[in-house]
Each structure stands twice: as structure tokens, then as C-alpha cells.
Amino acid sequence: MIHIDYRDPRPIYEQVKDSLRRLVVSGALPPGEKLPSVRELATALTINPNTIQRAYRELEAEDYIVSVPGKGSFAAERREENAERKRELLRTLRETCRELRWLGLSDEEIAAAIEKESEGT
Amino acid sequence: MIHIDYRDPRPIYEQVKDSLRRLVVSGALPPGEKLPSVRELATALTINPNTIQRAYRELEAEDYIVSVPGKGSFAAERREENAERKRELLRTLRETCRELRWLGLSDEEIAAAIEKESEGT
Amino acid sequence: MIHIDYRDPRPIYEQVKDSLRRLVVSGALPPGEKLPSVRELATALTINPNTIQRAYRELEAEDYIVSVPGKGSFAAERREENAERKRELLRTLRETCRELRWLGLSDEEIAAAIEKESEGT
Amino acid sequence: MIHIDYRDPRPIYEQVKDSLRRLVVSGALPPGEKLPSVRELATALTINPNTIQRAYRELEAEDYIVSVPGKGSFAAERREENAERKRELLRTLRETCRELRWLGLSDEEIAAAIEKESEGT
DNA sequence: GTGGTCTAGACCACC
DNA sequence: GTGGTCTAGACCACT
Numbered sequence: 001m002i003h004i005d006y007r008d009p010r011p012i013y014e015q016v017k018d019s020l021r022r023l024v025v026s027g028a029l030p031p032g033e034k035l036p037s038v039r040e041l042a043t044a045l046t047i048n049p050n051t052i053q054r055a056y057r058e059l060e061a062e063d064y065i066v067s068v069p070g071k072g073s074f075a076a077e078r079r080e081e082n083a084e085r086k087r088e089l090l091r092t093l094r095e096t097c098r099e100l101r102w103l104g105l106s107d108e109e110i111a112a113a114i115e116k117e118s119e120g121t
Numbered sequence: 122m123i124h125i126d127y128r129d130p131r132p133i134y135e136q137v138k139d140s141l142r143r144l145v146v147s148g149a150l151p152p153g154e155k156l157p158s159v160r161e162l163a164t165a166l167t168i169n170p171n172t173i174q175r176a177y178r179e180l181e182a183e184d185y186i187v188s189v190p191g192k193g194s195f196a197a198e199r200r201e202e203n204a205e206r207k208r209e210l211l212r213t214l215r216e217t218c219r220e221l222r223w224l225g226l227s228d229e230e231i232a233a234a235i236e237k238e239s240e241g242t
Numbered sequence: 243m244i245h246i247d248y249r250d251p252r253p254i255y256e257q258v259k260d261s262l263r264r265l266v267v268s269g270a271l272p273p274g275e276k277l278p279s280v281r282e283l284a285t286a287l288t289i290n291p292n293t294i295q296r297a298y299r300e301l302e303a304e305d306y307i308v309s310v311p312g313k314g315s316f317a318a319e320r321r322e323e324n325a326e327r328k329r330e331l332l333r334t335l336r337e338t339c340r341e342l343r344w345l346g347l348s349d350e351e352i353a354a355a356i357e358k359e360s361e362g363t
Numbered sequence: 364m365i366h367i368d369y370r371d372p373r374p375i376y377e378q379v380k381d382s383l384r385r386l387v388v389s390g391a392l393p394p395g396e397k398l399p400s401v402r403e404l405a406t407a408l409t410i411n412p413n414t415i416q417r418a419y420r421e422l423e424a425e426d427y428i429v430s431v432p433g434k435g436s437f438a439a440e441r442r443e444e445n446a447e448r449k450r451e452l453l454r455t456l457r458e459t460c461r462e463l464r465w466l467g468l469s470d471e472e473i474a475a476a477i478e479k480e481s482e483g484t
Numbered sequence: 485g486t487g488g489t490c491t492a493g494a495c496c497a498c499c
Numbered sequence: 500g501t502g503g504t505c506t507a508g509a510c511c512a513c514t
Contacts, residue, residue: 009130011504025220037486048506053488069249069487070513080225089224090234093217095143097235100210102146102199107235113211114218114231127432127498130503248513249487251372264458267465322467331463332476338456339477341388344441345449352477355453356460356470374489400501411491416503432502433498 001028004045012047016055024064029075035065037072122149125166133168137176145185150196156186158193243270246287254289258297266306271317277307279314364391367408375410379418387427392438398428400435 002019004012023029042049056073059065067073100110123140144150159177163170177194180186184203188194221231244261265271284291298315301307305324309315342352365382367375386392405412419436422428430436463473
């Protein structure tokens with residue numbers, strides 16, 4: 001589920017963050033579900049625990065997960081604040097649609113793509 | 122119009138590509154419009170001309186611009202092929218919507234954001 | 243009313259002290275009001291009684307509560323000594339105001355915030 | 364100017380953050396002023412560079428400093444957003460005033476303390 | 485076992 | 500020189 005691409009110029013902790021955020025947001029990790037421990041994930045990905053730790057720390061700061069010392073890390077409850085992130089997402093949403101239109105997609109086709117937002121990645 | 126962020130981990134030529142593609146796709150550079158020359162843009166951004174060259178080359182391969190030897194580079198006509206790029210865009214579209222829904226936005230709010238796809242960047 | 247945060251790096255007895263002091267200072271525990279016994283509070287918070295004991299002992303040394311052997315602990319009368327604590331509070335007061343000003347608040351806004359010193363915690 | 368107390372239960376990077384934030388907010392480090400480099404401060408305080416780095420990273424995320432790779436870190440321009448931090452500061456402000464009143468200070472004395480908010484720490 | 489902090493030391497890209 | 504990332508390995512408090 002979590003894939004690291006060493007040719008990706010983005011730092012590893014960012015790639016880990018993105019993967020985990022997607023798992024939470026997609027519902028693959030429902031609220032309250034336990035995430036792999038820092039050490040587990042580190043050995044599974046053969047990445048240093050500090051790097052995983054940083055990903056977890058920042059995901060907690062962004063309210064996607066909750067970490068409880070001595071217990072583990074868990075998918076967070078859904079929250080509706082986070083105006084910053086919303087603005088960012090709406091911006092990419094608009095840009096993506098603009099380019100799709102430029103590539104010839106009609107608004108109906110775009111809407112359809114959003115509806116059947118069910119399958120994989 | 123073209124903004125380089127040296128703290129962005131992505132390579133410079135990728136940032137230049139994104140900026141230029143956005144200009145084309147948004148209509149800021151309508152089809153046929155002349156782009157600045159590689160050398161012009163390089164000096165304007167104080168970036169190595171090779172970096173700009175690479176951005177132009179790849180944008181041409183992706184059909185966003187057309188380069189005419191001895192004349193310059195121009196915004197391309199709108200193309201409806203590029204299935205690869207379409208799939209990529211639809212994928213980010215779906216992921217963006219999924220996270221926006223997770224953050225509490227209704228489908229109506231998302232649709233509205235797409236409609237008034239007018240303001241800033 | 244007393245909230246323990248196990249992720250707070252401060253020792254538990256400090257957190258208990260702060261909570262109790264706030265109750266006294268806010269008037270929630272008016273002078274003479276009986277506090278829960280050490281054992282009661284310890285079981286209620288599932289904390290070691292020694293930890294609670296230490297909080298009570300130090301709060302008595304600082305004149306916020308009074309403990310009467312065999313009878314219990316009570317919110318103290320208002321005291322105007324405690325020059326040490328006053329200096330400490332005035333110091334944090336000045337620093338807090340300084341940062342609020344830096345963040346753009348005018349003296350009027352700050353004064354207003356102090357006036358309507360009524361709502362939550 | 365930056366003092367680390369190893370008996371303080373708070374992590375070192377937090378203490379470093381607080382010290383630096385105070386320097387910025389107090390005007391001791393005016394906007395644009397260069398901060399000591401990560402390595403300089405690390406050796407000066409005999410603290411590991413990673414620990415200092417973390418403090419700098421988080422201060423940048425909170426918009427108190429700006430770090431430019433290859434150039435250094437600098438005190439940020441004053442910004443007036445940061446509603447989160449404002450709320451937190453106003454909360455401590457109210458609590459501090461409440462306890463000062465309980466200790467017998469009049470509103471006039473408190474206001475006076477805020478006015479002559481000039482001297483040191 | 486868990487998350488969290490810290491150290492020591494390395495490497496990178498950029499200036 | 501600078502900030503930034505990553506590894507390796509240690510220690511702590513808490514469950």
C-alpha cells in the first residue's frame with residue numbers, strides 16, 4: 001500500500017505522509033483504526049524509524065492521525081476545519097479541471113469522473 | 122507569471138514546465154501565441170538556459186507548445202489526445218475530491234468550486 | 243474540571259496543581275470551599291495518591307489552599323503577598339502582550355480581551 | 364540570550380523555540396535579521412544540530428522565521444494572521460489577569476504593567 | 485511493546 | 500559556508 005520511489009525528488013517522509021494520508025482519507029484506515037507502529041513500518045519499508053516518526057508527527061500536526069505514547073498511532077476522526085488544506089485542495093481542483101477542459105473533456109465527463117469516485121488509487 | 126521556489130524539492134525544469142503549462146491551459150497564452158525565447162526566459166529568471174531548454178523540449182513532447190526552429194516556441198492548439206495525461210489528471214481529480222469530501226465538503230460545494238473556476242492561479 | 247494530558251511533558255502533579263489553582267483563582271472554588279480528598283481525587287483521576295498529595299502540599303505552600311489534618315483541604319482566602327508569583331505572572335503578562343502586539347493586535351483589542359474576561363477556561 | 368534548562372521537563376527543541384520566538388517577537392531580532400546558523404547555535408549551546416534544526420523548522424512552519432537553503436535563517440516579517448496562536452495567547456492572557464486580580468492587583472496596576480512593557484525578559 | 489527525544493555523523497544541493 | 504534529509508543507535512516514560 002505504501003510505495004517509496006527513490007527517484008522521486010520529494011523527501012521520503014513526504015512520500016510516506018502522502019501514502020498514509022491517502023489511506024486515511026480514502027477510508028482504507030477508518031477513524032480509530034490502528035496504524036502500523038513507527039518501528040514496524042520502518043522495518044517493513046527498510047527506512048529509518050526517525051524518518052517514519054517525522055511523517056507521523058507531521059500527520060498528527062495536520063490532524064490526519066492521532067498518536068498516543070505507549071499505545072500507538074490511530075486514524076483520526078474526520079474534522080471539518082482545516083481551512084488551509086481546503087483552500088489548497090480547491091486550488092488544485094480548479095487547475096485540474098481547467099486542464100481537463102483544455103484537453104477536450106466536457107463538464108459532464110468531468111462530473112461523471114467525480115461521481116464514480118469509487119475504484120482504486 | 123512564472124514563479125520558481127528554490128525550496129521546492131522538485132527540479133527547476135519541472136517547476137518551469139508547470140508554470141508554462143498553466144499559462145497555456147488557462148488561456149493566458151492562447152493557441153499560436155509566442156512564448157519568450159529560451160534565452161530570454163533564462164536571463165529573466167536567472168536560470169541556466171539548459172534548464173529552460175529541457176522544459177520547452179518536454180512541453181513540446183507533451184503537445185502543450187510547438188517549437189519552430191529559427192522562429193521560436195508557440196502555445197499549441199488544443200489537443201484531445203494525450204490519454205496518458207488525461208488519466209493522470211482524472212486520478213488527481215478523484216483523490217482531491219475524496220479528501221475534500223472527507224474534510225466535510227458536500228458534492229454541491231465541490232461542484233460550485235468547479236463552476237466558478239475563474240479567480241486566481 | 244481537572245484535565246490530565248499524558249502527552250504534556252510536564253509532570254502530572256504540576257498539571258494537577260495548575261488545574262486546582264485555576265479553580266481557586268477563578269472563584270469556582272470560593273474561599274473556604276472544601277476540595278475533594280486526596281484519595282477521592284486520586285481514584286477519580288486514576289492517579290497515584292502520592293502524586294495528588296504532592297500537588298496539595300505545594301499548593302498549600304503557595305497559599306492557594308489550606309489543609310486541615312483530619313478535616314480536609316479548603317480553598318484559601320485571597321492573599322496579597324506571594325510577591326514571587328506576582329513577578330512571574332507579570333512577566334508572562336508582558337511577554338504575552340508583546341507577542342499579541344507583534345501579531346497585530348492593538349492595545350485596545352488587548353484591553354478588551356482582558357475586560358470580557360468571562361467565558362471559557 | 365538562549366538558555367537551556369536541563370531540569371525543565373519540556374524538550375530542548377521547545378525551549379530553543381521559545382527563546383528564539385521571544386527574540387523575534389521582542390524585536391531583538393528585527394524582521395530580516397539573520398539568525399545564527401543551525402551549526403553555530405548547536406555548537407554554542409553544545410546541542411546536536413538536529414535538535415536545533417527541528418526548532419528552526421517548526422518556527423518556520425509557525426511563520427516566525429524564514430529559512431533559505433544555502434543562505435541562512437532570518438527573522439520573518441510581522442504577520443497578522445495566525446488565529447490559532449492568537450486564541451492561545453488571549454487565553455493565557457485572561458488566565459494570567461484573573462490570577463493577578465486574585466492576588467490583589469487592581470485593573471490599573473495590571474494596565475500599568477502592560478504599558479511599561481519595555482524592559483527585559 | 486509504544487511514541488518521543490536526542491546524539492553523532494553522513495550526504496546532498498545550493499550559494 | 501548554508502539549510503535539509505537520512506541513518507544508526509541510544510534512552511526515556513508509559514501501557
